[in-house]
Amino acid sequence: MEGAESEKQCARKVRPVLERHHLLLVTLLIVNTSANEALPIFLDEQVPEGISIVLSVTCVLMFGEIIPSAIFTGPNQLRIAAALTPGVKVLIAIVFPIAYSISKLLDCSTNSTHSSVLLSPNTLRKQPLLKPEPDPELDLEIATPNQRKHRRQQALASGTRLIVDEIIIIHGTLDLLSKMVTEVMIPMSKIYMLEIDTKRNHNTMADILASGHSRIPVYETRRSNIVGLLFVKKLIVLDPDDARPTRDLVLRKPILVAPNGSCYSMLNEKGRSHIALVTKDKEIVAWCWSS
Known part of the structure; x- marks a missing residue:
């Protein structure tokens, strides 16, 4: 149960009544119908027939429909419902002999356990x-x-x-489920990459820092031939004066995903890698990396 503590307390008060929804429905209908029928009968004895009809219709419309609808559809409906729960329980107790039998009949005929409604995106x-x-x-x-x-x-x-x-x-x-990875991927031509034999000198380190990336794809010979990912944080302990090639570092392999893979499936890969490589030949690429 989520929400503020006051909302949780209100929900705990209302929940027992709502769980027996058919009993609640029948009780409110019986009480409402009785009040609607009793009002004109009572007014008939006090005022002329025409006036009693006008008064009863006006009272039922205003105090039985318009005003309650305006109040109980506002932001405080849960708090109001919790405050009126004791009164509703009293009404249930009064009409229980009649309401219970009708509610049980409704339970049997409409299946008391309503299944959840599944909606498509x-x-x-x-x-x-x-x-x-x-x-x-x-x-x-x-x-x-x-x-x-x-x-x-x-x-x-x-x-x-x-x-x-x-x-x-x-x-x-x-x-997420319907959107393919090809709709959100970044084209190879727009990705900042390093060639595997690039010397890690001062200029290269400055370019890497300026790129702002924490992981950089590394390719060999051509940009489409990605051999792994370089973790920028590993460069902290390296001396740029050594100007050693990138191939000397341990490169991590990115996740491979087919072009028809969904973004939802990639969400489930969270924690394995920050970058995924979209390719039509997943098995071939994986085999080349392992060999």
Whole structure:
């Protein structure tokens, strides 16, 4: 159970009542119907028939539909539900002889254990909750940290609204399974690499530092012939004046992935390597590295 401690306490109060949802449903319907029918009968004895109809319809509409809907759909609905739980339990006890038998009938006819609804990623994207509200004043590119913090506070106050940053993250997560690695990979021509016989002198070390990478692919003869990854942190203990070739260092082999591999499958490779090599011939490349 997640959330603040006060929300957890409210959830603990409400949960026992919600677990027997058919009993709760039947109880509320019986009480609601009884109140709706009793009100015009009571008013009939106090005022003329026409006025009693107008009053009963107005009271039922305002106090039975509009006002409760406005209150119980707000951000404090869990706290209100927890506060009213004792009263609901009293109503359940009053109508229990009737409500229990009907609720058991509903349990048997509709299967009391409702299975979870499985939604596809495309269906989830269409949910109103995952659609940001357009607001030109809250453009992410010009938003300052304070504006982002204020936006986050507004989202929390609304109870259900997600900010644009969160929606982008959720959409990205939903795309992981369907998005192929070829859609996010960096072309070989744009990757900073080192030739295996490159001398590790002062100029080379300066270039490596300027690249800003912690791992650098190393190739032999041609750029497509990658033989391993150079860990930049290993260069700390080396003396540039020695100008030794890169092949003298221990190179780590990157992960191999096919072009049709999904980004989700690569997420499961977390911890094995920071770089993956996309190739159509995984087995051949792996064999060449091992031989």
